[in-house]
Amino acid sequence: MFRHIKRPLRQVGATDRELVRRSAQLPPTVADNVLMVLTRSANHGKLWWLVAAALTTKKGATRRGAMRGVAAIAGASATANLIGKPLFPRRRPAAEEVPEHRRLERRPTSSSFPSGHAASAAAFATAVTMESPRAGLFVIPVAAAVAYSRVHTGVHWPSDVGTGALIGIGSALATRHWWPLHPDVPADTEHRAEAPFMRDGEDMLALVNPGSGTVTFDPTEEVRYAWPKATLVYPDPGKDIRRQLAEEIERRGTVRALGVAGGDGTVAAVASVAADYDLPLALIPAGTLNHFARDVGVKSMPDADAATEAGAAVGIDLGEVSITGSGGTERRWFVNTASIGGYPEMVRIREKLQDKLPKWPAAVIALVRSLRRAKPIDVVLNGKKTSIWWLFVGNSPYLPKGFVPSRRPALDTGLLDIRYLRADVPYSRLRFILATITNTLGTSHVYREYDLPTLTIRLLSGNRRIATDGEVGPLGNEFFFRSRPSALTIYRL
Structure with a gap:
């Protein structure tokens, strides 16, 4: 039985040595320096933390991909470093296997099998791609370069890298068990509703909350662009938003629709007034998370503008x-x-x-x-x-x-x-x-x-x-x- 196991292992070893030899024979290029920088920057996942931080600056699938990627790295790193390396000790390639200008000054001393760098790279790239294929187009080449850099610098055998990559892919796929993929589609509703055409927001009362979302963003200009004829009001710190809007509606008399630009809390307050007065609601998401706007399917100001100009509306349930x-x-x-x-x-x-x-x-x-x-x-x-x-x-x-x-x-x-x-x-x-x-x-x-x-x-x-x-x-x-x-x-x- 051991003979049957040793034979394929010897074949893997022979293939590893041949691939390392071919890699070592590649002529010197500027790529050598790039791969050296990449392999060092990926130590302890630092590179992926920086990439994740950049991806989180954009809301939606890109941000979810970054967060899923970090979670996948945690699983992949633990599997490769805490389980794989202690269970399967293996010597790393000798430093002499690669040209001197490619050798790392500080060579790792842990087991060569499997590659933790490859595991983290594959985990992050797979997780990001699962949420955002577009972001994955940029991350996958970087991850592939990091994985190959471990062979190029002579600290891993190719089979170490391949196994590490499989661990990373598995870790990313496993995140779906706890964190299902989020389809970026609006919630369904079969109830089309009658609503007036709102040309430029005429006879609309719109509440704008500059305090929603980031402190540097004031949605006023977006609201004025979408609905230039609307009457804009701002939250009065001394009043409840619901009471303030109700008083404005009673005072003005002719209000055909309500508008709101703010976060979920502001939207909920204005929606309750719209329901009380049987008025349609136009929504511009301007908060941090915008859960309600995401579920409704209004992602930005152009979506709201187009819907009001077309008089397109749906009826949705409210909780009471x-x-x-x-x-x-x-x-x-x-x-x-x-x-x-x-x-x-x-x-x-x-x-x-x-x-x-x-x-x-x-x-x-x-x-x-x-x-x-x-x-x-x-x-x-x-x-x-x-x-x-x-x-x-x-x-x-x-x-x-x-x-x-x-x-x-x-x-x-x-x-x-x-x-x-x-x-x-x-x-x-x-x-x-x-x-x-x-x-x-x-x-x-x-x-x-x-x-x-x-x-x-x-x-x-x-x-x-x-x-x-x-x-x-x-x-x-x-x-x-x-x-x-x-x-x-x-x-x-």
Whole structure:
């Protein structure tokens, strides 16, 4: 049996030596210096961190590709360096195998098999390409050059590089288990809606929030370009946006549509007013994440401008929650999500960490931190007594299932996405974290998720604040959630 194993290994070794010999015979060129710089810059993944930082400056698929790439490198590096090298020790090629001008001053001393540089390069390039094929066209040649540079400088055999590349590709593909690919398409809706043609924004009242997104970007000029005849208003720091807009509508009398340029919080406030007054909404995304605009399918000002000029609109669902407390009952709309308990804190920590970490590691750290400080909430949920750590309610079902919902395939389902973490099960927080890491939430006894048109939750003691679309709402002890089909008309081609 050992004879059958040794024979192919000898063949691999002979092929490796032949390929290294041919590489060493290449005449000196300027490429030698380039490959030396590349191979050194890729030490400890420094090159890929710089490339990832550059890619994250552009929103959308490019940024997601960079973050997935960093996550893939972590898996590939751990597999190659912590598992592969200790299990399969192998001598590196002798320094004399390559010309002197190609030799590294500091040759690595660890096992030659497999190549950690090739693993990281392939992991990053594959992950970026999975999210953004266009960005991959630039990253793949660099990754291939880094991988080959390990043979060119005489520190790896070709089979080390090939195996490392396979590890990297596998690591990138494995990220889909925890982090499904995000198709960059708008959510579906079958409900076309009637909306007036808005030539240059005539009779439109548009709220512009310069405080959304980056501090250096003011969307005013984009709004004036798209809707030069619209009346522009800005958030009054001393007033609630909803009340401010309602007063403006009552004062002006003739308002045929509302417009908004801002982030998700601003959009949610204006959308609630549009729903109350049965006015169509025109949206220019100007925030940091723009979850709602992405799901609707309005990516930029030209999209909004074209839709209003064409009078093209769709009807989408809104979530509604009635909050009952000592001061009576108050109603709130939400376009994205509502939550009770520690979920808002988890989201806040996660988004802060995502400036430096990939999405999934940031989410796990945020989950641990928020759950550590959380307190159980005893409730009656749709008539059933239970205890929970937090409750999440989405306007229409989100994907992926689990605790990091990111997109909605449809906005006209008439359903709410309900997810909660039970606190009445022993070691529920620890079991939830382990299930999240292993992606087995679907079979976990501590986690529940349903798609329902309504939900009633009553607290058995005390009061809790509700958060809607990231904004903290009033205290209450009873909450009634329901989906309002086609409650909002929004301009979209």
